[in-house]
Amino acid sequence: MTEHELCVLSTRARIWLFDAIYRAQSGHPGGSLSCVDALTELYFNEMNISPDRPDDPDRDRFVLSKGHSAPALYSVLALRGYFPEKDLDLFRSIKGHMSGHPDMRHVKGVDMSTGSLGQGISAAVGMALAARVQKKSYRTYVVLGDGEMEEGQVWEAIMAASKFKLSNLCAMVDVNGLQIDGKTDDVMPTSPLDQKFAAFKWNVIHAEGHDFESMENALKEARECTDKPSVILLRTVKGKGISYMEKSAAWHGKAPNESQYDLAMGELKAHLAGLEAS
Amino acid sequence: MGDMKATRAAYGEALCELAQDHPELVVLEADLSSATMTKNFSLRYPERFFNCGIAEANMTGIAAGMATCGLRPFTNTFAIFAAGRAYEQVRNSIAYPGLNVVVVGSHGGVSVGEDGATHQMIEDLSLMRTIPDMTVINPCDANEMRQAVEALLSYDGRAYLRLGRAPVENVTSGKADYKFEIGKGVTMRGGKDVTIAATGLCVQLSLAASDILSAEGIDVRVLDIHTIKPLDEDLILKAAEETGVIVTAEEHNVIGGLGGAVAELTSSRHPVPVIRHGIEDTFGRSGKAKEVLEYYGLTAAAIAEKVRQAVKLK
Numbered sequence: 256m257t258e259h260e261l262c263v264l265s266t267r268a269r270i271w272l273f274d275a276i277y278r279a280q281s282g283h284p285g286g287s288l289s290c291v292d293a294l295t296e297l298y299f300n301e302m303n304i305s306p307d308r309p310d311d312p313d314r315d316r317f318v319l320s321k322g323h324s325a326p327a328l329y330s331v332l333a334l335r336g337y338f339p340e341k342d343l344d345l346f347r348s349i350k351g352h353m354s355g356h357p358d359m360r361h362v363k364g365v366d367m368s369t370g371s372l373g374q375g376i377s378a379a380v381g382m383a384l385a386a387r388v389q390k391k392s393y394r395t396y397v398v399l400g401d402g403e404m405e406e407g408q409v410w411e412a413i414m415a416a417s418k419f420k421l422s423n424l425c426a427m428v429d430v431n432g433l434q435i436d437g438k439t440d441d442v443m444p445t446s447p448l449d450q451k452f453a454a455f456k457w458n459v460i461h462a463e464g465h466d467f468e469s470m471e472n473a474l475k476e477a478r479e480c481t482d483k484p485s486v487i488l489l490r491t492v493k494g495k496g497i498s499y500m501e502k503s504a505a506w507h508g509k510a511p512n513e514s515q516y517d518l519a520m521g522e523l524k525a526h527l528a529g530l531e532a533s
Numbered sequence: 534m535g536d537m538k539a540t541r542a543a544y545g546e547a548l549c550e551l552a553q554d555h556p557e558l559v560v561l562e563a564d565l566s567s568a569t570m571t572k573n574f575s576l577r578y579p580e581r582f583f584n585c586g587i588a589e590a591n592m593t594g595i596a597a598g599m600a601t602c603g604l605r606p607f608t609n610t611f612a613i614f615a616a617g618r619a620y621e622q623v624r625n626s627i628a629y630p631g632l633n634v635v636v637v638g639s640h641g642g643v644s645v646g647e648d649g650a651t652h653q654m655i656e657d658l659s660l661m662r663t664i665p666d667m668t669v670i671n672p673c674d675a676n677e678m679r680q681a682v683e684a685l686l687s688y689d690g691r692a693y694l695r696l697g698r699a700p701v702e703n704v705t706s707g708k709a710d711y712k713f714e715i716g717k718g719v720t721m722r723g724g725k726d727v728t729i730a731a732t733g734l735c736v737q738l739s740l741a742a743s744d745i746l747s748a749e750g751i752d753v754r755v756l757d758i759h760t761i762k763p764l765d766e767d768l769i770l771k772a773a774e775e776t777g778v779i780v781t782a783e784e785h786n787v788i789g790g791l792g793g794a795v796a797e798l799t800s801s802r803h804p805v806p807v808i809r810h811g812i813e814d815t816f817g818r819s820g821k822a823k824e825v826l827e828y829y830g831l832t833a834a835a836i837a838e839k840v841r842q843a844v845k846l847k
Contacts, residue, residue: 360631374626378598378626381602385603389604408588
């Protein structure tokens with residue numbers, strides 16, 4: 256898939272996820288917008304998956320450990336064809352099954368229920384170990400937030416992945432530098448993540464989280480590493496794609512009002528039109 | 534007196550015996566394999582054994598991920614860590630997604646002995662029971678444990694399984710009509726005056742209590758409630774109806790465990806006095822297992838005394 260096609264897809268995903276949050280008047284736009292490009296890259300250009308066979312035992316696995324970015328995951332799954340776009344109307348609604356955080360029991364394509372930070376990466380380690388027990392060649396991908404790295408369980412999982420030499424596991428950290436209460440550096444610094452992962456004997460790769468070519472190269476580098484797990488540290492912008500949300504912790508978990516919605520939608524649609532015209 | 538064996542020992546043997554027929558069985562451990570008795574499994578099936586180190590939360594999550602791929606993980610550590618430290622992982626990574634994992638809590642209750650309160654888990658049955666869709670099993674002896682493990686291997690559901698450290702008398706294998714079924718209690722002894730609903734090592738103590746009481750002319754029914762959840766409602770309600778009073782006996786806080794479950798059931802469906810015997814909402818302490826049990830009234834004599842008081846309430 257070309258970089259241009261991926262840009263079009265991720266812009267559409269931004270529109271869908273933003274619509275879903277606006278309709279629900281609830282959800283997490285900031286972190287969804289910072290990781291939606293990575294999810295687009297994974298689901299359209301990296302993972303061995305098929306929406307027709309969501310339970311295929313040989314498929315690659317994906318865990319959204321930063322589960323509050325469910326709008327990004329749900330939008331990308333809908334775009335990829337796991338379920339109709341109209342299901343997104345039910346996001347966070349009592350009338351439907353599209354719960355606020357990823358729910359594997361009810362949303363097709365979700366490989367693991369998440370939402371409580373720090374837990375998804377352990378499940379991903381379990382999936383990667385299961386591949387070894389069952390002699391399967393699938394890969395497991397997990398996306399974490401940089402604020403999430405404050406959870407102790409994350410480091411337990413990182414230690415275990417290293418011990419078990421899980422080269423079939425690839426973690427991606429959405430390093431947008433912000434969390435609910437402000438800058439990650441102020442609330443509880445998690446940097447230097449590269450040195451920390453390296454000390455835990457992971458293969459450490461840097462990439463631009465809004466640049467598909469950069470992510471494609473990083474994922475290839477991860478695949479080529481055969482003796483240890485890989486982590487891709489993604490440089491990202493919280494709220495990416497909506498001018499007034501970018502680099503703002505205030506938009507971590509807040510829905511826009513009508514005029515904010517109109518402004519953002521205007522920006523996103525203009526961006527999409529520009530891409531489609533080029 | 535029957536033969537003595539700790540339920541943890543029977544558990545470790547059962548894992549090894551059943552592994553061949555259950556290739557989906559994987560065993561996860563948190564650095565306690567000699568105590569939780571998974572050591573032999575680790576030696577015989579190293580490719581299906583994963584020592585996750587002293588990191589119980591992560592072990593619980595790893596098991597969840599494995600279960601999504603069709604494996605049948607049993608996680609192993611002390612009950613205090615399985616149900617306490619990793620409570621939220623059990624809830625959010627195993628129970629909520631509906632994954633078939635068996636969370637094994639070894640060294641349940643105060644019979645841990647010398648290690649004292651930090652290692653004597655008396656809230657596990659309560660904590661695990663309040664999680665929606667969670668099955669809670671506490672076998673009383675080696676035979677029952679063996680059968681529980683076998684049943685859990687093909688059980689479509691998630692469960693907490695409590696093991697004990699101390700050797701206990703085997704009381705179920707000699708019982709001709711004994712049959713283990715998840716969610717079904719066992720009538721160990723018939724009786725019409727009063728019922729003792731017991732779980733874990735309190736089953737043996739209750740049988741001994743009923744011997745004492747029968748000499749006094751009190752006819753005691755003894756139920757072995759190995760499955761705290763789902764509770765065998767029919768058996769408990771029948772006992773309430775036929776004997777008019779129930780004493781529960783458990784090596785657990787009197788709040789929220791078997792006693793809580795029986796009181797919740799009977800209060801709405803067939804109200805009768807329910808006397809809850811167990812640890813009286815206090816922490817444990819160090820001592821030899823037998824001494825600690827005596828200290829907290831987990832003896833046949835203390836249970837018998839509760840039953841005498843209970844009968845007067847009829």
